[in-house]
Amino acid sequence: MNEVMNAILTRRSIRKFENKAVPKDLLDQILRAGIYAPSGKNRQTWRFFVMREEKNKEQLRAVIGQALKNPAYTFYGADTLIFVMVDPEEVNGLADGTAAMENMMLAAHSLGLGSRWINQLKYCGQEPEVKAALRGFQIPDQLMCVGILAVGYPDETPEAKPRRDDLITYID
Numbered sequence: 331m332n333e334v335m336n337a338i339l340t341r342r343s344i345r346k347f348e349n350k351a352v353p354k355d356l357l358d359q360i361l362r363a364g365i366y367a368p369s370g371k372n373r374q375t376w377r378f379f380v381m382r383e384e385k386n387k388e389q390l391r392a393v394i395g396q397a398l399k400n401p402a403y404t405f406y407g408a409d410t411l412i413f414v415m416v417d418p419e420e421v422n423g424l425a426d427g428t429a430a431m432e433n434m435m436l437a438a439h440s441l442g443l444g445s446r447w448i449n450q451l452k453y454c455g456q457e458p459e460v461k462a463a464l465r466g467f468q469i470p471d472q473l474m475c476v477g478i479l480a481v482g483y484p485d486e487t488p489e490a491k492p493r494r495d496d497l498i499t500y501i502d
Contacts (some may be wrong), residue, residue, distance in 0.1 A: 398450060448478040
């Protein structure tokens with residue numbers, strides 16, 4: 331099996347990370363993989379915001395948890411959060427950001443790191459207190475979050491979940 335197929339078939343979503351910093355050179359490679367994702371008309375509509383400081387993660391975690399009415403809300407203990415943001419007016423923005431997320435998850439896995447796609451800003455990102463917190467982190471109001479990518483050293487090795495076998499239809 332080639333390296334790309336191996337990365338696709340062995341990547342897992344991580345829910346528990348080691349308390350260990352990810353070196354900046356590895357983060358730079360992950361972000362570069364995101365930038366090299368395909369995008370509609372090569373518009374490259376995404377913007378990435380990287381959060382590493384624990385106090386910032388804790389502040390945002392608390393605001394999101396409050397907005398979701400879930401005080402136990404967590405970022406799974408990831409060292410780094412990468413916010414994939416797009417302009418909601420961009421016709422291909424959501425698809426572009428999604429492709430970037432996948433590229434970065436595969437890159438992280440190929441570098442021995444784990445990742446998890448976190449969706450909650452999709453549900454509460456327009457709440458005034460959440461918008462204010464994001465603005466405080468220099469994330470412009472007009473951007474929409476495709477997802478937060480939690481990145482770090484995995485502290486678990488999840489098994490593959492079963493895949494459905496009724497998802498492909500050949501039309502000859």
